[in-house]
Amino acid sequence: MIKVSNISKRIGKVQALNQLSFSADDGMITGLLGPNGAGKTTCLRTIFGLLKPDEGYAEIDGIDVDKHPVAAKQQLGLFPDPFGLYERLTPREYIRYFAALNGMSKPAASQATAEVLSKLHMEDIADRRCKGFSQGQRMKTALAQAIVHQPTNIILDEPTRGLDVMSTRVLRDLLLQLKQQGHCVLFSSHVMQEVAALCDRVIVMANGKVAAIGSPQQLCEQTGQTSLEEAFIQLIGTDEGIAA
Numbered sequence: 433m434i435k436v437s438n439i440s441k442r443i444g445k446v447q448a449l450n451q452l453s454f455s456a457d458d459g460m461i462t463g464l465l466g467p468n469g470a471g472k473t474t475c476l477r478t479i480f481g482l483l484k485p486d487e488g489y490a491e492i493d494g495i496d497v498d499k500h501p502v503a504a505k506q507q508l509g510l511f512p513d514p515f516g517l518y519e520r521l522t523p524r525e526y527i528r529y530f531a532a533l534n535g536m537s538k539p540a541a542s543q544a545t546a547e548v549l550s551k552l553h554m555e556d557i558a559d560r561r562c563k564g565f566s567q568g569q570r571m572k573t574a575l576a577q578a579i580v581h582q583p584t585n586i587i588l589d590e591p592t593r594g595l596d597v598m599s600t601r602v603l604r605d606l607l608l609q610l611k612q613q614g615h616c617v618l619f620s621s622h623v624m625q626e627v628a629a630l631c632d633r634v635i636v637m638a639n640g641k642v643a644a645i646g647s648p649q650q651l652c653e654q655t656g657q658t659s660l661e662e663a664f665i666q667l668i669g670t671d672e673g674i675a676a
Contacts, residue, residue: 433458434479434585434618439488441474441640448474449485450640456618456633458584461611463627464620465664466637472620475637476589479618480510493584506534509578511588511619519563523554523573526562527580534581541580548576552606567599575606579615586610588619592626604630624661634660638668 434456441449448471456462464472477483479490481501490497492504518526524545531541549558552572557565562573578586588607592600607617607630621627627634628648636644636651644651644667648660657663 433491433493433616434462434587435491436475436479437488437491439475439478439485439490441471441478441483441485443474448640449478451488452637452640452642453488454635454642454645456585456616458616459611459614460632461607461617461619461630462633462635463631464618464635464637465622465624465627466620466643467622467668470622470637471640472622472637473589474640476587476618476620480508480587481505506581507583507585509581509583509586511578511586511591512574517562517565517570517573520561522559522561523576524549524558526573527576530577531580536581544580544582548580552576567595568602571595571599571603572606575603579610584614585616585618588617590621590623591619592621592623600626624659624664628660636664636667643667 436455437453439449439452452471452475464475466472474483478485479497481497481504484498492507495504495507497504527548528541528545531544532538536544549555552575554572554576557569562570565573591603595603610617632647634646634648634651635642644654646654651663651667652658652660655663655666657666
């Protein structure tokens, strides 16, 4: 479970986050939805400990990120840019390396790597160099690296950016699988179709604040709209920065 409590963060002259509070539960996919500049990425970086909040705090499974950063990060998996893989490594080598970075011994890292390769059905590409991989293969490798140390929580920042239609479908299936396994999945997006298709709960953000919280259906009912896009426009009062 991820919990954000009254977080504020100023970057330069911009108030990126302003008393932001919400929670993301285990066994659910929670989406941060907002226009460009709403504070989504700043929020995720604060949760992961890459930015220190000016006020408030974030907790991962009850662990304060600021007070116990190492313990908190052990419960988090961060989905990286799949285009940034080390192309000279095989997925097995790449994933095992990050398992070791998360504190696993060599035998434990090798075992965990084998298990995640099997879970994501990657045995056929496990020992091929990543150079020349398709988008879908890169995406699977990146996700495997994020979950190899068996974190309960997964964070993704606009995960389908740059992916083709088939790779996006693969990623959606993998995220639904993680949800079914009881993981807490939190991702940011400004793509309505993506959020409507995946999310059990949506945190609508605008100007660093929470504008509304609910399922896609609840947000539509709350605003009297028939689509999430129209509900979103009504909730934030602008259509600036929206991608359909």
